[in-house]
Amino acid sequence: MKLASLKEGRDGSLVVVSRDLQLACRADGIAATLQAALDNWDECERGLNAMYQRLNRGECAHAFAFDTAACAAPLPRAYQWADGSAYVSHIELVRKARGADMPPGFWTDPLMYQGMSDGFLGPCEPIELADEAWGIDFEGEIAVITGDVPMGTTEASALPHVRLLMLVNDVSLRNLVPAELAKGFGFFQSKPATSCSPVAVTPDELGQHWQNARLHLPLRVFLNNQLFGHPNAGVDMTFGFDRLIAHACLSRHLSAGTVIGSGTVSNRDESTGSCCIAERRTRELLNTGEASTPFMQFGDSVRMEMLDEQGRSIFGAIDQQLVRYKAAQLSR
Incomplete structure (x- = not known):
């Protein structure tokens, strides 16, 4: 449904x-x-x-x-938004570009951070940010919405707790990331509001494409109406959603309405393109010695959508424009 x-x-x-x-x-x-x-x-x-x-x-x-334009996010406010980084080859690529070794544990223990969940953006709402110098990027991801998950739920018993799946655009401010990570306390300012597809679907709607706790279909991302990437979300996903859920609930209960993200969908095959600008810039740097693709500018648009084998939209499209945020004038 x-x-x-x-x-x-x-x-x-x-x-x-x-x-x-x-x-x-x-x-x-x-x-x-x-x-x-x-x-x-x-x-x-x-x-x-x-x-x-x-x-x-x-x-x-x-x-x-x-009408998708009339939609808020499926969960406009969620009790919890925990975003993983399940495509470890994506992390490996980024670290390689800056000459950093890949810790072996990254392949066996998922990365995850807790993001902003008190105000998800609807699929057609503008991305409002104050400064292009922040390095504004999109990230196309798959997310699941869970029911109540008891603390200590194992990977083998996690999937029955998945109620719905949706697409998300996890906006990142790349130029704010290094200073935050240098503090050793994780993301905050570099992770503003996340956007969601208009529709969330139950796993049975995905048929054979929902296998091994992964969604095996391409995620199509467009920047300014030009195809930016179409990697298959089920390929090169090191940790399935069963593992991500088990990781998230190791030491806490998860309340119904918890949203867990896959991290940026990424394939090793460069011909599928990318679901974020940072990955394309990394590949440019490794291939040519220079990152030439700019981060988003005010007026740019981004669209994300997943189609079934008949070319029909499954979740509807995230279709947004980046605009300059103008702070409201407070009355004295």
């Missing part, structure tokens, strides 16, 4: 979306918000799925045209 949240209130209004993303129906009487549905998944899933089936058969009396 496919679910989305309309821009109504801080936490949105839950709607069920047809498989072809053409129609939607409010989840009235089942759950007002996606978080409410996740909190009571065992009770809500059956009703939501029944509505989804009726909607796909054209039997939902109150259906209306689905």
Whole structure:
């Protein structure tokens, strides 16, 4: 089934979306918000799925045209956003460009940081930032939304806790990263608001493409309407979502509505392009001695989408423009 949240209130209004993303129906009487549905998944899933089936058969009396521009993020506010870095070859590439050795533990123990979750951006909302000198970059990722996950859940028992999958654009400010990491305390200012696809889908919607806790389809990323990359998200993913979930809950419970990201989707095969500017710049540096692709400038646009084998959009598209943030004038 496919679910989305309309821009109504801080936490949105839950709607069920047809498989072809053409129609939607409010989840009235089942759950007002996606978080409410996740909190009571065992009770809500059956009703939501029944509505989804009726909607796909054209039997939902109150259906209306689905508009991604009217969507907030599926979870406008989440209790937790834990972003991994599951494509270790991506890390290896970046470290190689600056002459740094690859610690062996990176291949056996996932990297993960806790990011900003109190305000995810909707799929068509602008990326508002104050300064191009920050090195503004996009990062195309896959993310899962979990139910309640008990502390100590193992990799072998993690996948049943996955409720939904979606796409995310994990915006990074590359020129702020070095100073933050030098403090030895992780990311904060260099990781502003993350953007999400209009629709989140249950794993069964992905069919054979959801295997081994990985989503085996290309993630298509466009910068200013030009294809930037299309790496397959299931290829070269060192840690599956089962491992990422087990890593996240080693010493804590995860509440329903926890979002866990894959990190930038990346393939060793350079012909698939990249899902972030930093990776392209790294490859340019290694191949030619100079990084020539600039980071984003105000007015640039980025689009991310995943298609099924028939060329149909699965999650809808993240389609955003970078704009200069102008701080609100506070009244005295």
